[in-house]
Amino acid sequence: MKCYGCFKPINTGTYCTKCKAELFNGRNINQLNFDIKEFYEYRQSQAPRISISGVQDKISLKLEGNDLLPTDKNGTYILKPVPATQLQHSEDIVANEHLSMQLSKQIFKIPTAANAIVHFRNGDMAYLVKRFDYAKDGSKLDQEDFASIIGMSEETDGQNYKYDSSYEAIASAIQNVVATSSMSIEDLYLRIILNYLIGNGDAHLKNFSLYRPEGRSDYTLTPNYDLLFSGYHIHEMFGVMGLELFESYETKSYGALGFYSLEDFEAFAHLFKIPSSRMIKIYKLIFSSASKAEQMIENSFMTDNGKEAYLKNFHNRLKNGLAYTMKEPGFEFESILKPLADDFLRMV
Ligand SMILES: [Zn+2]
Structure with a gap:
């Protein structure tokens, strides 16, 4: 048996001790006492009052004794089941989000909202995430x-406003408003790479936030949330992310290839003055964790088809995207990372 939070082997129960502590104050929680049909009935009745944004149906839950119960105020968890709308492979969306979040947390070591898979009364899986904003x-x-x-909204920037920006704009905003911005920029940078590698075409402006953690006077990035290999459910081109990397700058290789490769990610790091030693550290982490990430994908709760697609996408984006540089004459660029990337490519 494995833990429905972190995938670690366990002898009994549903979650390991660590996940129980992190998610449920150490309690052994019961399976949900409702099913997916009741979820949608409840969701309908709450529709005008629910305050969580997004399109995927979700409800708030609170922990009472050993039960997770729907609530319309002060919910400390969000529950997302398989969506009612028809998407490709929708049966895998719950396990996909859970896996993507665990990769963020365990492999990329990014602060990530506590999350797990829970079960409806009939045994169907749903995705559960603990809120961090209380x-x-x-x-x-x-x-x-x-x-x-x-300062972008539907009123001023049209319906597509949350996709109509760049990661450069987010990083610039961080420089303007966060006191310890160099740490937050590096954190953002790793999140951008993660979104690229997992194929998250939904990493838009609203899926990055700043907050003021309890007991602190300054702002920092919130834990990571809403991560998904969206390309598995909606058709997307190779290399797509939710936003462009740059506002207007374009590297030579991007002009030739039409997707981001090492030169783009290196240029982004230089633009925000991430020191070379830190860049090397970040890429060493990514390249040395590739096999661990692949093991985690195998170990996830996705279907066999889902695992295969996830693995193929991740591997492809790592090898032919992030680590890739053009060999043709005229495309050389000053690179700190190329030796690391080439070493990695020789090994895979
Ligand atoms: Zn666990």
Whole structure:
């Protein structure tokens, strides 16, 4: 048996001790006492009042004793089942989000919202994530997503506003408003690479936020949330992310290839003055963790087809995207990372 939080082997129960502590105050929680049909009935009845944004159906839950119960106020968890709308491979979306979040947390070591798979009464899986925007006394922490920080909205920028920007714009906003911005920029940088590798075409402005953690006076990036290999459910071109990397700059290789490769990611790091030693550290982490990431994909709760697609996409984006440089004359560029990337490519 394996833990439905972190995939680690366990002898009994559903979650390991660590996940139980992190998610449920150490309690052994019961299976949900409702099924997916009741979820949608409840969701309908709550529709006008629910405040969580996004298109995927979700409800708030609270922990009472050993039960996770639907609630319309002060919920400390969000529950997302398989969506009612028809998507390709929708049966895998729950395990896909869970796997993507665990890769973020365990392999990329990015602060990530605590999450797990839970089961409806009939045994169907749903994705559960613990909210991070409440203090221990129940008060709401200050939090703002980058659409609002940058000042983009549907009214001023049209329906597509959350996709109509760049990671450069997010990084520039961080430089303007975060006191310890160099740490947050590096954190953002790793998140961008993660989104690229897992094929998340939905890493848009609203899926990055700043908040003021309890007991702190300054703002920092919230834990990572809403991560998905979206290319498995909606057709997407190779190398797509939610946003462009740059506002207007274009590297030579991007001009030739039409997708981001090492030169682009290196140029982004230089633009935001990430020191060479830190860049090397980040890429060593990524390249040395590739096999661990692949093991985690194999070990996930996705179907065999889902695992195969996830693995293929991840491997392809790592090898033919992130680590790739053009060999043709005229495409040489000053690179700190190329020796590392070439070493990696020789090994895979
Ligand atoms: Zn666990």
